[in-house]
Amino acid sequence: MRRVQASERQCPTRTEPEPPPPDGILWDVVGEVRQLLMLPSALTLQVAHPAVGAGVDEHSVFRTDPWGRGERSIQSFLLWVYGGEEGIAEGRRLRELHKNIQGVDAHGHRYHALTPAYYAWVHATGFPTYRHAQRYLGRRPYTDDEERQLYAEWLQVGRVLGIHDRDMPPTREEFWPYWRRMLAEEIEPTRVVRELTEVNTDIPPPPYGPRAVRWALRTVWPLVLPGFARFRRFMTVGLMPPDARDALGLSWTPRQERRLRRLGRVLARTLPLLPERLRFLPYARRARAARR
Template sequence: MSHVAAPSPPPPGGVLWSVVGDVRELLMLPAALALQVAHPAVAAGVDEHSVFRTDPWGRGERSLHSLQLWVYGGEEAAREGQRVRRLHRSVQGTDPYGRTYHALSPDYYAWVHATGFPVFQHALHYLARPLTEAQERRLYAEWLQVGRVLGIRERDMPPTIEAFWPYFRRVLADEVEETAVLRELIALDAPVPPPGLGPLPVRALLGTLWPALLPSFVRIRRFLTIGLMPPEARAAIGLDWTDRQERALVRLGRVVRAVVPVLPDRLRYLPLAREARRAAGLSGPARRARRRRRTSGRCP
């Protein structure tokens, strides 16, 4: 009996290694999640089986850690991908239109993963720098590789970037909508509980200040969710975005692009990514020396 090798995560030094562990990813994730739940079947699964209402911070932390493992986890990446699939085996039910769904149905499972690529591609225009054509192709190839880690078969996602965009536009035209879960994620009156993360004194302070902080938090979350969603996705779902908001997003992007690259690694990269980059020689003095030698074609 032949042994089938576990799928490998993207290699060190790729585009994803520059994007997924960077703190700017935290600004992109709400748009990706919103695009996922714009699909009625995905929204139904999240509505009925997720703790996004009662424990949004814990859910977000666990999802972020899982994503880091898919990219930076080495041999652990495949095990994490298997764990994610096991977790979704029981996620099934009926969507608002009376159609049965299962989280591991190839179309739905692939859509959840596929949304990351257009959100990364669009958000980097504002928060980092636009990808070159070669970087876009590499990003898509690496995202497909992460899909293999998650158990997505080759036939379930477009094999090339040229095939991806017609697929993406077809799903936008035929399947996505402003679902009830999506409306909750961008609502300005959303009853978001205070963060339950960090040391006890920090949690206590946030709990005390949260009623005053919540209105600003939900406004910023809505702004980033809609603004960093690809424009054709916004249009397909029916989300409004004004010229004034676009100018504000451009200004925010300028600040982020100026500040984040000069941060020390301990502030710029999330912990798992920081350790993996250090082990691969991509941080600290080695990274700075390579950066000085580069003259073009840099990753974000």
Template sequence: MTRPQEPLTRKADGTGGPDPLPPPPGGVLWTLVGDVRGLLMLPAALALQVAHPAVGAGVDEHSVFRTDPWGRGERSLRSLQLWVYGGDAAAEEGRRLRRLHRGIQGTDSRGRRYHALTPEYYAWVHATGFPVHHHAIRYLYRPFTEAQERRLYAEWLSVGRVLGIRDRDMPGTVEEFWPYYRKVLADELEATAVVRDLLATDRGLPPPALGPLPLRLLLRLCWPLVLPRFLRLRRFLTVGLMPPDAREAIGLPWTAGQERRLRRFGRAVRIVVPLLPERLRYLPQARRARRRARAEGRLPKARPR
């Protein structure tokens, strides 16, 4: 199957053409990315990214995810929301990320030199979101149609252009994506040090600084009781919402009992979340963008999913 001709994206220095456009209001990603259920998928996508030795080494050596885990997570989430809901700011956020990654380089666990902007590594970081969404949707949402899955992939490619990923570095169709994905699983993925850290249930983690001062103090007081349960839940969702073939490639066990628990959890989520008002269902950046698009007549009222 031939790859469709796509418009060129900007070069790494921000020159070479018009800014790529983020996904349109009313698209699949406008529903998924800002929905609170998207938070449940993020750990699986992150673990799949850092299971690549080059990506894992970059995060291990250059990220503050150990010393500032909550701040790192908040900044990543804010950036992700901009890619989809940022409008004109989306492309600038993509350029900022590329500038940020220019100095990230070193040697991975297999003794290979890496640079964060090496096309195959940079593209893999973005590519992981599609198989995780493809798998997790069947638990957390109503099943997608084939047309919706194709639209999801097309919109994922458009976000890749926002990030500066060249068209030739990502498979152009869903049919081309799966052989590429399986080859990376077979040739590259392993339980890197960062994967092991993300799945650990016996590590220290400071309480998040959330909400007003009384809530933060209460959370700090209860944290010794909350932390072990939080870490077990994070591991459960990270492994469970990761595609089974990725689990196998990394060597992550998953039992039939855990699968039953995940299916029960997913049924509860599918019932409860669509009933929430928009102020509780969507994250703040998404709510503001959706409100603005609706006022401009660019976003129809969505039916609950």
């Protein structure tokens, strides 16, 4: 019998985190085109934390390269859910990327991007945003069991990102006191929140497609941009959970609520009728097809 070395006894094999399961909720929602409407609300909630907002304000290229920054965020997000080993590698890459992001926030407090409470908040914002958006963009709200499953899968994604279990509430029921405390004590309308929730008409045209398409976009962009900016603000504020919206002092009228509900009903009824090649983003579509 082989003698077990002391080093083997002291260094157990490290197990990699398990990505969310292919038969779960996230595989059905994250890669669908509707998720593009949900992300701005979650991103705005992330930067409502003073430390996170300061890090994005000082280190992000969201002002100079908004389309590229958004595209990279979406691709990274898809990897966490659909990427398997690629997703785990992406989680490690992101932690490495954030190692040197530090500074001083608007209150004079020092921050580091990988401080567990800050890193966990960035991830935590996704769960209430998906839950709330489902009430508008889905055929029905999630049931209690589905919400618990969604939260459990969200914790799995957090592990892929290197978030320790001790830094996130372990259950859906324990999440809500944490959420209410963060809204009451931590988040605020930071400078970046104000920028993301105003009607911004300084956005450049999307730099995609053949040269002729880019030229056409540049030509019509001054006419399209005001409507696009108003729609972006409308969806960002509307799909934000109401208690978070109130905590940030964002206005939302009954008329806007009716418009959002009408839009949601149209999307919930029409999008499921489309073939998967039109409903899902390319990376998610390929992962789902490979799984089948």
